[in-house]
Every structure is written in structure tokens, then in C-alpha cells.
Amino acid sequence: MKLHGIHVPHRKNTADAAPVRMPVPAVITVPMSMNIGAPAQPVVKVGDEVKVGQLIAQAGGPVSAPIHSGVSGKVKKLDQVLSSNGRYDTAIVIETDGEQRVCEDLAPPQVSDLDSFVEAVRASGSVGLGGAGFPTSIKLKVKPEQVQEIIINGAECEPYITSDTRTMLDDAESIAQGAALLQKYYAAQRVIMAIEDNKPQCIQRMRQAGKDVPGFEVAALPAIYPQGGEKVVIFHTTGKVVPEGKLPIDVGVLVLNCTTLAIIAKYINTGMPLVEKVVTVDGSAVEKPQNVIVPVGTSMKDVLDFCGLKAEPRKVMYGGPMMGISVPSLDAPVMKNTNAVLAFAEREAAAPATTPCIRCGRCAASCPLKLQPASFETAYRNNEPETLKALKVNLCMECGCCSYVCPAKRPLVQVHKLSKAMLNQYNAELRAQEEKAKAKKGEEVRVNG
Ligand code: SF4
Ligand code: SF4
Structure with a gap:
């Protein structure tokens, strides 16, 4: 093998x-989006007392997970916080009392x-x-x-x-x-x-x-x-x-x-x-x-x-x-x-200084999924979503092996993420066009019998 x-x-x-074990912080901020799928929905309100292990947010859909408090204290506010993906997310902010009382x-x-x-x-x-x-x-x-x-x-x-x-x-x-x-x-x-x-x-x-x-x-x-x-x-x-x-x-x-x-x-x-x-x-x-x-x-x-x-x-x-x-x-x-x-x-x-690709092939040789990282980059920079689709950029697991081995220090994995977003957008537009064409055909059949 x-x-x-x-x-x-x-x-x-x-x-x-x-x-x-770290001393209990004065405040914790618990985001509602900590899982793939729907964000959880808060079940507590400002001023509520909470205890360790208490449910503070229920699952927000079939693909979601409930959230429980890791501290005892009082809900200070429901806030919007900037998450690492650049989006704002609702979070429950809890002022701790340091007692770590466990939910009965x-x-x-x-x-x-x-x-x-x-x-x-x-x-x-x-x-x-x-x-x-x-x-x-x-x-x-x-x-x-x-x-x-x-x-x-x-x-x-x-x-x-x-x-x-x-x-x-x-x-x-x-x-x-x-x-x-x-x-x-x-x-x-x-x-x-x-x-x-x-x-x-x-x-x-x-x-x-x-x-x-x-x-x-x-x-x-x-x-x-x-x-x-x-x-x-x-x-x-x-x-x-x-x-x-x-x-x-x-x-x-x-x-x-x-x-x-x-x-x-x-x-x-x-x-x-x-x-x-x-x-x-x-x-x-x-x-x-x-x-x-x-x-x-x-x-x-x-x-x-x-x-x-x-x-x-x-x-x-x-x-x-x-x-x-x-x-x-x-x-x-x-x-x-x-x-x-x-x-x-x-x-x-x-960030390391990047130089032009020298077509050495090390990125492809290092890819655990045998993908073509340098070709993804070329297709992305040429704005070619069809090529990205054919190259199967969607399979990339963003492991970063290709970026790590690249002697030119190309920011490959960052470009793969952007390439996947470009392909998703392209696929969404294709689906929308297909839906529109289907609706138009249905309308013609209805009018013309
Ligand atoms: S980041 Fe993607 S393309 Fe690069 S080595 Fe990993 S799976 Fe392959
Ligand atoms: S490893 Fe870097 S320099 Fe070599 S082919 Fe891939 S992108 Fe180009």
C-alpha cells in the first residue's frame, strides 16, 4: 500500500x-455556531442564572447540536461576535461567579x-x-x-x-x-x-x-x-x-x-x-x-x-x-x-516572499489525494471554474501539504479555498439557470397546451 x-x-x-485546569475566567463568550449545520438557538435570556452543564441553547435544526454552559454565573448579554470565517455570529456572554455550581x-x-x-x-x-x-x-x-x-x-x-x-x-x-x-x-x-x-x-x-x-x-x-x-x-x-x-x-x-x-x-x-x-x-x-x-x-x-x-x-x-x-x-x-x-x-x-511557479511538480507529488495544486492556481487566476470542476478542486481537503513543500512559497491552500468558493458560485449559477429554463418550459407548455 x-x-x-x-x-x-x-x-x-x-x-x-x-x-x-485554568482558573475560571471572569467572562465566557459562547458562540451559537460551533458545528457544521444550523446554529444553536439560545434558551436563556439576559439576567438568567446558569450552572455548569445547564442547557443554554438548543439544536437549531436536524443538523445541529445543543450547547451547555461550562460555568456558573449570570447571562450578561446576547451579543454578535466576529467569527474566524469573517461572519458575525450570535453568542451568549456569561459573567462567571467562580463557584462552578453544577446543574442539579x-x-x-x-x-x-x-x-x-x-x-x-x-x-x-x-x-x-x-x-x-x-x-x-x-x-x-x-x-x-x-x-x-x-x-x-x-x-x-x-x-x-x-x-x-x-x-x-x-x-x-x-x-x-x-x-x-x-x-x-x-x-x-x-x-x-x-x-x-x-x-x-x-x-x-x-x-x-x-x-x-x-x-x-x-x-x-x-x-x-x-x-x-x-x-x-x-x-x-x-x-x-x-x-x-x-x-x-x-x-x-x-x-x-x-x-x-x-x-x-x-x-x-x-x-x-x-x-x-x-x-x-x-x-x-x-x-x-x-x-x-x-x-x-x-x-x-x-x-x-x-x-x-x-x-x-x-x-x-x-x-x-x-x-x-x-x-x-x-x-x-x-x-x-x-x-x-x-x-x-x-x-x-x-508571510514568506513568493516567487513564480517553476513547474517542479512537488505540490502534486505531495498531495495525499493525488490532485493537481499548481493547475488549480492557474485555473483560479484565469477565472476558469469549468477547469476547476474538471480538476476536482472540490475534493481538496485543505491539508496544506502542497503549500508546505512548494519551493516558490506559493499560497496554494489559500487559493484552493478561493477556488472552491468560485466553483460553488459557478454551480449555484448553473442550477439557477437550469431552474429558470425549466420554469420557462413549463410556462410554454401551459400556454400552448
Ligand atoms: S491542500 Fe488540497 S491540493 Fe493541497 S495537498 Fe492538500 S488536498 Fe492536495
Ligand atoms: S510546488 Fe510550487 S513551484 Fe513547484 S509546481 Fe507546485 S506550485 Fe509550482
Whole structure:
């Protein structure tokens, strides 16, 4: 099997230290859009008292997830906040009282069959924590006979980030319990725990913790990037290729992030939903890199103040340097799917000088999906959406391998994002034209009989 990926520096500076709990911040700002799909809808109003674990926003549609408070305190306002995608989003701002009083209504859910299990996952507020925040319960709405393999994704391939590593080391039993629950309701042939081979302690911990789960095995994968990408990890553990336009379940595979699974298990044990995160704080501007436990909604500023700064941060990111997103302001909050806050000083933050493409082909050779990154760039700059469609820019997972290896320092992944937006716009216009033509034809038939 040909392995897909590149070698990047690991810089897992924080892997060996257990996470520390940060003091409760004075205020948290909880955005309503923390998942793919519809934003959640607030169920609290200004002045309401809230407690830890209390529901503060209900799911806003079938593809959505409820949100719970990670602090006790009082709702100060419902605000509009600038999110990292440049859009404004409603957020619930809570002034904390520092007492962390837990909501009395919390209780372990009644789970007796697949439907009640999926409902419990929905109620836990879980979203995919290793990626874009897809509501986990939607992923689990599949029939047991569709599931051949379950992959628990512990491949934490982005430089710096160690939050999943810490879950595997500190809470392997919860991951194993989650795996046992999945097996109880889906009875897959294999449950594959995917971990890179540069994490021998995690491999050992998970082998031990999962030994009684039927069909459980640990796959020690080469430590290449992007090993944790969904399609990449599926290919490297099962040899299966997810066809264009299809989902992993279409090839019989269910993939869940290891920390997501631990949170689900803990919710089923205790009734405490997803209200806090382990976040890796690192980067050249950070004085004391470490993993910290913070309530969802804690500002980047509070997180960085706690860890200390040794230089002016010029670039602060959600996530790792390969796929992470720069934040517009230090007021940006930790969200459900934030696994790292990285702050870089001037030298690392400066954009490299670009030079013309030398047609070396390294970008294409590095692409895990065997796409043509340089051709995307040419088509985008020539305003050719049809060419982008033919080149399948829609398949790009924005992993950044092509940008990383490019000797000319072309901003390829940024252009791919713009190219995808151009293609979406083009497809939307095509659909609108087709609808119009159909309506016109229908009108002619009606008038002319
Ligand atoms: S084209 Fe997309 S998927 Fe391929 S290496 Fe570049 S960013 Fe990754
Ligand atoms: S790696 Fe850079 S220089 Fe080489 S072909 Fe791709 S875009 Fe051009």
C-alpha cells in the first residue's frame, strides 16, 4: 500500500505534561455556531442564572447540536461576535461567579438500545473534535449492518497539538468504554484505534485499555502528515478508498475522534455534557507551552494570559499550523472543536516572499489525494471554474501539504479555498439557470397546451 503524506516537524512540546485546569475566567463568550449545520438557538435570556452543564441553547435544526454552559454565573448579554470565517455570529456572554455550581438536573441518560444511544450522543452536545465540528449524533444515525469497521482516530498529525495524545494517556478507559458502547450497538467486524507510531505510550495505553472490547485492535501508523485526515486514515487502516461525493459509511466505515468518544462515554456515565476542552497552548510567543482545561467560551486572551507570553503574538491560531485558522482578535473564544491555541512571534508569523511557479511538480507529488495544486492556481487566476470542476478542486481537503513543500512559497491552500468558493458560485449559477429554463418550459407548455 502506498502511503500518502509528507514529513513535517512534530514539535509535540507539551506531550509529556498532564493538562492543568485554568482558573475560571471572569467572562465566557459562547458562540451559537460551533458545528457544521444550523446554529444553536439560545434558551436563556439576559439576567438568567446558569450552572455548569445547564442547557443554554438548543439544536437549531436536524443538523445541529445543543450547547451547555461550562460555568456558573449570570447571562450578561446576547451579543454578535466576529467569527474566524469573517461572519458575525450570535453568542451568549456569561459573567462567571467562580463557584462552578453544577446543574442539579444532570443525570446519566437512559441508554438501552441504538436509538437511545444516538439520542444520548445528541444530548451530550458532542461534535467531531478532530475537525470541522460535525454533530456526532448525525454520523451515528446509520444501521448496524452498514458498519464493517469503526476507526477511532487518535492520529494527531498536526505539529504542536497534543490534546488527543493527553486523552489517550490520561483517559484511555473512557475511550475504551466508548468503543465498547459502539460495539454493543453496531457490532462491527473491527474496531481500529489509529495512532501514529511516534506515540508508543499511547499505543501501549490503548492496547491495554481496549483489550476486552470485541474486535479491538491498535493500528500503529507511520507518523506522516495528514495521517489523521479522515480519508487518509481510512485508506491506511483498511485499504478502502472513499469515492468522490460519498461518505465513509458508504464504504462501511465509521470514523470518530478519540476525544469525542471519551466525552460521549463520560456523558453516559455522569450526564455531564461537552462543556470544557483540553487545549494545547504553544508557539514561539508562548512562555509556558502546556495543555490547559478551559470552559468552552474562554477567550484566547485569557488562555494566553494564563500561559504567559514571551513575545508580542503576531499570529494567533485555532488549531495547528497546517490546517489552523488565524483568529481576527484575541477575544475569539475557545470553541467545542478547538484543540489548540497557537501564538507565533514576528519571525514565524511573517508571510514568506513568493516567487513564480517553476513547474517542479512537488505540490502534486505531495498531495495525499493525488490532485493537481499548481493547475488549480492557474485555473483560479484565469477565472476558469469549468477547469476547476474538471480538476476536482472540490475534493481538496485543505491539508496544506502542497503549500508546505512548494519551493516558490506559493499560497496554494489559500487559493484552493478561493477556488472552491468560485466553483460553488459557478454551480449555484448553473442550477439557477437550469431552474429558470425549466420554469420557462413549463410556462410554454401551459400556454400552448
Ligand atoms: S491540493 Fe488540497 S488536498 Fe492536495 S495537498 Fe493541497 S491542500 Fe492538500
Ligand atoms: S510546488 Fe510550487 S513551484 Fe513547484 S509546481 Fe507546485 S506550485 Fe509550482
